[in-house]
Amino acid sequence: MQLDSPSERSTRSEAVPNALDARVLAVVVGAAALAASLNVPYGGQLAAVAAFVVLAAAGVVGHLVGERRLRRLTGDLVERWADAGGRIEDVTRSSAGLRTEWTVRTPEGPVTVGGLALAPISRLSVEWRGTGDAFPAAEVEADLDRFAEQWHAEIFDLQ
Numbered sequence: 001m002q003l004d005s006p007s008e009r010s011t012r013s014e015a016v017p018n019a020l021d022a023r024v025l026a027v028v029v030g031a032a033a034l035a036a037s038l039n040v041p042y043g044g045q046l047a048a049v050a051a052f053v054v055l056a057a058a059g060v061v062g063h064l065v066g067e068r069r070l071r072r073l074t075g076d077l078v079e080r081w082a083d084a085g086g087r088i089e090d091v092t093r094s095s096a097g098l099r100t101e102w103t104v105r106t107p108e109g110p111v112t113v114g115g116l117a118l119a120p121i122s123r124l125s126v127e128w129r130g131t132g133d134a135f136p137a138a139e140v141e142a143d144l145d146r147f148a149e150q151w152h153a154e155i156f157d158l159q
Contacts, residue, residue: 021067021100024117028059059118066117067100069137073124073144074102074113080148086156099125108155128155 036052043051074091081104082088089105094112101114108128115123115134125134131154140147 021063021117024063024100025060028063028118029056032056032059062119063117065119066122066137069119069122069141070100070115070117070124071102073137073140074104076144077113077126077148077151078104080145081152081156084149084152084156086152106155111151111155126151 032052032055035055036048039048039051078088078091087107089107092103092105094101094103094114099114100117101112104111104113110128112127112132113124115125115137120138122137123134124137124140125132128151135147
């Protein structure tokens, strides 16, 4: 399921809001500026500006791709939990440090799904009542059904 094409969205998937995080973008731009400033003594200001543009663009694209991946995984998890009989009340954007997070509200309590949205090192974490796991996003994508089933059992079946 694609969260990014409006013609294919379900009502549950539309509930996962966009989570572009200005703090992550600020860190990326700051790191690009620092790295570019190291080029001034060796390549001059033109090399520093070029390095800044390349590094900042790469960092912003990395964040956008990572955020999109985490949003898609969150939507897929919510959909699988609902299809397996779990009641999902709402999905909202939440914030904690430099993590991109969503809070999935259920009758069993809030579930925090999120992680580091910076491709290619994106990580997805799920936390519920103090219990949490974090995995590389690529690993979760490869085995999403098992991951969703395990967390569904943890959240909705074990009362």
